[in-house]
Amino acid sequence: MEDREILKLVGARIKALRKEEGLSQEALGEKGGFHFTYIGQIERGEKNVSLVNLAKIAEALEVNLTQLFGFVNEEMKQTESEMIIQEVADMLRKTTPSNILLSRNIIREILKMSHGTSS
Structure with a gap:
């Protein structure tokens, strides 16, 4: 699996969880201490986000850190x-x-x- 693909999968998972919680990118950013544009970049797979920031995002989404990696792709159906x-x-x-x-x-x-x- 390529680096870019992993970033896109994690970003898509964060976006799905954010939408499930009914949060905008701005609201998630405020809860996690980030600017909304940074959240958008993560969701689009443009940023290689650190584990520390992933933990902050998980906390803001009120999910376990491992849930951010609960994505589904062809290899992990x-x-x-x-x-x-x-x-x-x-x-x-x-x-x-x-x-x-x-x-x-x-x-x-x-x-x-x-x-x-x-x-």
Whole structure:
């Protein structure tokens, strides 16, 4: 994988996460301590951003640093199920511990019911 391709993939992932959060480039820049033009350059793959700045961007997006590398390309295809599991995990990371337990219990019951009806 070429350097430029990695920069574009990470930039596209940051842009997707920013849009999911409903943030403009300016709002993300303010939260992370960057100028909005720098955010735009990162999103377009024009800047080789440092790990320290990636950590600041992840914090501003309220995601784990590793989530910035959750991009999909031809060499690293995720199945639709894996993408849905990741989406659910992302939602759970942003909620309370009691909601996490409730969600786990609901999922457990749904799976029990689906296994019971298919047997």
